[in-house]
Amino acid sequence: MPKSAFVAIAGRPSAGKSTLVNALCGEKVSIVSPTPQTTRNAVRGIVNKPSGQLVLLDTPGFHISEKRLNKRLTAVAVDAFGNADIVLYLIDASRKPGPEEEALALALKGSSIKLVAAINKIDSPIADAAAARAFIAGHFPGAAILEISALQATGLDALLAALYEKAPEGPAWYPEEYYTDQEPVFRIAEIIREKIINHTREELPHAVYVSYEDSHRFEDGSLEASYDLVVERDSQKGILIGKGGSMIKVIREESEADLAKIFDYAVRLRLAVRVDPDWRHDEKKLKDLIY
Numbered sequence: 001m002p003k004s005a006f007v008a009i010a011g012r013p014s015a016g017k018s019t020l021v022n023a024l025c026g027e028k029v030s031i032v033s034p035t036p037q038t039t040r041n042a043v044r045g046i047v048n049k050p051s052g053q054l055v056l057l058d059t060p061g062f063h064i065s066e067k068r069l070n071k072r073l074t075a076v077a078v079d080a081f082g083n084a085d086i087v088l089y090l091i092d093a094s095r096k097p098g099p100e101e102e103a104l105a106l107a108l109k110g111s112s113i114k115l116v117a118a119i120n121k122i123d124s125p126i127a128d129a130a131a132a133r134a135f136i137a138g139h140f141p142g143a144a145i146l147e148i149s150a151l152q153a154t155g156l157d158a159l160l161a162a163l164y165e166k167a168p169e170g171p172a173w174y175p176e177e178y179y180t181d182q183e184p185v186f187r188i189a190e191i192i193r194e195k196i197i198n199h200t201r202e203e204l205p206h207a208v209y210v211s212y213e214d215s216h217r218f219e220d221g222s223l224e225a226s227y228d229l230v231v232e233r234d235s236q237k238g239i240l241i242g243k244g245g246s247m248i249k250v251i252r253e254e255s256e257a258d259l260a261k262i263f264d265y266a267v268r269l270r271l272a273v274r275v276d277p278d279w280r281h282d283e284k285k286l287k288d289l290i291y
């Protein structure tokens with residue numbers, strides 16, 4: 001009987017959760033950036049092996065903050081932990097475990113789910129795997145602890161073996177050829193958001209959402225899709241547009257180049273910038289965008 005499990009990935013912002021999901025799936029499932037709080041949704045990546053199927057749930061980083069957006073992100077993550085068969089707890093060896101790591105460990109301890117722990121970024125010159133190991137062993141005595149580099153794809157076979165060992169028997173949830181269940185409209189918006197995050201600094205990456213407006217399919221199979229890059233204030237519009245439209249052009253071109261690798265049809269983007277005043281304070285909007 002093959003195995004089948006939902007595996008939620010838990011970790012602080014920038015621990016490398018999305019990089020790991022992409023490495024395990026062998027495809028760009030989830031967007032990645034050096035800016036914390038990049039992932040905003042429980043994004044599913046699917047691993048298919050002869051021994052069965054793992055549905056990986058990438059989650060927003062677990063972060064302690066009074067800001068509405070951050071609270072919502074953490075709530076989405078905690079919700080995913082509760083809905084999983086296994087939690088894969090990812091700890092960043094290049095950062096000291098502080099109060100936030102303690103809070104995350106406590107949140108995971110409270111639930112009765114199976115846990116596998118992985119120490120990530122062991123390739124980093126400042127990695128302290130021993131400190132991470134001691135922290136995990138202190139909170140989860142007897143837990144399986146793997147050492148990996150999601151970036152360099154090392155230690156992943158042993159990690160998969162540990163996950164399959166814990167997985168219950170059961171039928172696959174998705175057809176074997178699937179590596180994600182995301183709709184194209186969402187994936188395109190995410191790729192655009194990744195380019196925005198990677199080209200802007202400080203508050204702007206957090207102040208933007210990407211909204212699908214409409215699309216048109218041509219006879220040759222290509223797709224033209226319109227998206228709005230939505231900011232909180234008028235003063236932020238200029239940054240995204242750039243001098244003579246230079247920034248929005250780079251965002252569009254880099255996005256289209258990535259999309260050409262993901263889809264087997266050409267995607268042309270029409271991007272515009274607009275303001276949705278203080279959207280991060282709007283509870284209903286946050287629920288629509290972050291789930």
Ligand SMILES: Nc1nc2c(ncn2[C@@H]2O[C@H](COP(=O)(O)OP(=O)(O)OP(=O)(O)O)[C@@H](O)[C@H]2O)c(=O)[nH]1
Pocket residue numbers: 011012013014015016017018019020031032033034035036037038039040059060061062120121122123124148149150151152
């Ligand atoms: N050196 C090193 N860097 C890594 C590794 N894994 C991820 N990173 C880097 O860490 C940063 C954050 O990676 P993400 O995968 O976006 O982290 P995340 O946990 O998904 O972050 P959020 O979505 O913000 O919670 C990026 O710059 C990655 O390139 C690793 O194994 N080694």
Ligand SMILES: [Mg+2]
Pocket residue numbers: 017018019030031032038039058059060061
């Ligand atoms: Mg992420």
